[in-house]
Amino acid sequence: MVDKHMRLLRKLDRPPGGPNFARFIHDDPIRTAKAVMSFIKGLPPFNYLQAYKAVRDRIELGIPAEAAIRVAVARGAPLGRPHNEALIRAFLEYDEQRRFAAQNPIGFDVEYFRVSREIVVPISPVSVIRERGKFVPIFMCGWSSLSLSLLQRRLLMTMYEDAFFSLTDYQNSPAEILFFPKVGDGTLDREAEVWRRGDYDLLTPAELNDCLENFLLARQQVRRLIAADAQNFRKPGDGSPSD
Numbered sequence: 001m002v003d004k005h006m007r008l009l010r011k012l013d014r015p016p017g018g019p020n021f022a023r024f025i026h027d028d029p030i031r032t033a034k035a036v037m038s039f040i041k042g043l044p045p046f047n048y049l050q051a052y053k054a055v056r057d058r059i060e061l062g063i064p065a066e067a068a069i070r071v072a073v074a075r076g077a078p079l080g081r082p083h084n085e086a087l088i089r090a091f092l093e094y095d096e097q098r099r100f101a102a103q104n105p106i107g108f109d110v111e112y113f114r115v116s117r118e119i120v121v122p123i124s125p126v127s128v129i130r131e132r133g134k135f136v137p138i139f140m141c142g143w144s145s146l147s148l149s150l151l152q153r154r155l156l157m158t159m160y161e162d163a164f165f166s167l168t169d170y171q172n173s174p175a176e177i178l179f180f181p182k183v184g185d186g187t188l189d190r191e192a193e194v195w196r197r198g199d200y201d202l203l204t205p206a207e208l209n210d211c212l213e214n215f216l217l218a219r220q221q222v223r224r225l226i227a228a229d230a231q232n233f234r235k236p237g238d239g240s241p242s243d
Helices: 003-012 018-024 029-041 049-061 065-072 078-098 150-165 205-232
Strands: 111-114 120-123 127-131 134-141 176-179 193-195
Touching (some): 003 205, 018 029, 018 120, 049 127, 049 134, 065 078, 120 150, 134 150, 150 205
Parallel strands (some): 134 176
Antiparallel strands (some): 111 120, 127 134, 176 193
16 A cells, blocks of 8 residues: 555544534435545645634734734745635634633643544634633634534534533533634625534434444545555556555
8 A cells, every 4th residue: 555545544544623523424424435535635725723823822812913913824825824814803803892811821631522442533722711710612613614514513512512511620611612704705704603502402322423423434435445546556657556
């Protein structure tokens, strides 16, 4: 098996964070397998890491809006900088009304939602603050559109509850899950969509098991496809299949 296929298998066994994992899951393994295959073969042209950093610095350090914008566009792929700028500007507009408590950041560890013995999904807020005597985890997803189905939304909230809010310090915490989808086509402008605990019914144990079984069945199918592709792969100028 060549390096390309090994990389795909490693990526398959290391799922992305909660929102992206939830986006894989459909109500049948075939659709789920298609979504997983699209993810592991895809190479996003940019990410929102700089905007997340700017949000965290704004919340925890209270940096001015202008400084937050500079942080958001300081690094990363040039193609992604306008999108990171649009995201931080939308967050700043939300923060004008919300006014996060900048002086009370709380340290935290990345937690994990367990899919199986081998597979875990990382779950991590962008920041945790203390307000009115309670810890408030703030999760954020930078997608420009929010197309999660009701099942996927319930799954995402269930993962947050299982991996993070089950911890002693957060069992009674309020929380905010922030999205900033575009307001329309042909524009970079965004507006806040905020979820809170209780906004969606959590999945029942049977529903959650169905979701995870769909993913594991999809994973098996994708592994078979990768193995078959590796078996048939031929190096340029080589007349025999590669090992």
